[in-house]
Amino acid sequence: MDTRFLETFIVVAERHSLAEAAQRLNLTPAAVAQRIRALEAELGVRLLVRSGRVMRPTEAGFAILDRCRDLVRDTRDLKAMAGTATISGEMRIGAINTALTGLIPGILHRLAQDYPLIEIFLKPGASMDLYAEVLSGTLDAAFIIEPRFPMQKTLTFNKLRQEPLVLIAPRDCEGADPLELLQTLPFIRYDRNQWGGHIADEYLREIGIRPVERYELDALEAIAVMVDRGLGISIVPDWAPPWPAGLDIVKLPLPRSSAVRTVGIVVTRSSPRANLVAALLETSRAAMEL
Structure with missing residues (x-):
């Protein structure tokens, strides 16, 4: 067959x-x-x-x-194990949306140059879902936000990029006090069910501010566009560009904050496609050093 x-x-x-x-x-x-x-x-x-x-x-x-x-x-798996001399085969990779646009293109370009026989299937998704799929073996690796809980011992997380959380606001808020903006302007919340949104929620709790919420969603690009349209302000990670074109917004550092979203690759410790995963990790680290 x-x-x-x-x-x-x-x-x-x-x-x-x-x-x-x-x-x-x-x-x-x-x-x-x-x-x-x-x-x-x-x-x-x-x-x-x-x-x-x-x-x-x-x-x-x-x-x-x-x-x-x-x-x-x-x-x-059999093809991957048999092809150790020449790295080839298909690898299934997941990625959060901002990694798909900001990190993946450069990494895949370099991977295609160095390992032309590797085929890639890409699946977008939320960190929590992609983590579960790597754990189950459905995906070989995933670009996700670093979990804020002890991971399963069968998995490893490889850090690639740290993204500080910033307050984004319309251009006319440039130079304003971020804490004052959070207390007075409508707030567009990064979904608390998302790992990155949970970090933003923790920051608001730490500074003791409960903003006037207008919307809550998990699409960071859409949040940035809504801020540009004057619908409110938001706290989001300063993710790898590109951001949506034509935005006229400002990024303000958060006072008294060490809130950071760490993006990296989660992989299984032992995989039939270990040589492919190793090539992905090597290429990703090299691409981030450019």
């Missing part, structure tokens, strides 16, 4: 679309459909069925989906 056909089935089942699966796999929709038909013929069952505009697994498809994922992952 060709594991490429299993992977095609997995991608269609997850994306519910032949066209999106074709784009992900760099195939034509006709080629994707042909692979699915060949797999169904080999197994003797229907695996996918169209429901409206989407493709969904049949009962038989659902029954084998997790096992297919295991087989594809095991095959990749």
Whole structure:
């Protein structure tokens, strides 16, 4: 059985679309459909069925989906272990949104130059979710905020960048007292359920200020745009650029603050793709030194 056909089935089942699966796999929709038909013929069952505009697994498809994922992952592991002389294979990486735009492009550019045979699958997400996926083995590594709790002993966190929290405000607030702004202007809160938002919440508790909250959300870029539009002020990490284009805001240091968000890579201590993970860590550290 060709594991490429299993992977095609997995991608269609997850994306519910032949066209999106074709784009992900760099195939034509006709080629994707042909692979699915060949797999169904080999197994003797229907695996996918169209429901409206989407493709969904049949009962038989659902029954084998997790096992297919295991087989594809095991095959990749075998290839990675066998290819120690030449570093190659696929690596599944997660990343928070600001790392996707501010850190990942430079790191992947350097990785592609130094290790052209490594294939990367990228998954965006929140730190807590990506941490869990690395822990479960679904992801090989993830660019996340450093956890503020003792990590599982099977994982390690590799620091890349420290981002102090700052108060962002409209341009006409330049030179103002940040504490006075927090007491008087509407506040846009960085979601307290996010690890970075929890750091901002701790700072407000430490200085004893309860701002007048107007919104709470977890999209940092959106918060910056809302501040630019005069909807309020916010406390956010000074994340790696680029920031949204055209902003006319100021970044004010927080008084009496050591609040910092640390971004790095969480990986498993032992992985079948250890050589790929080591290449990622080496490349990431080198890219951060530039």
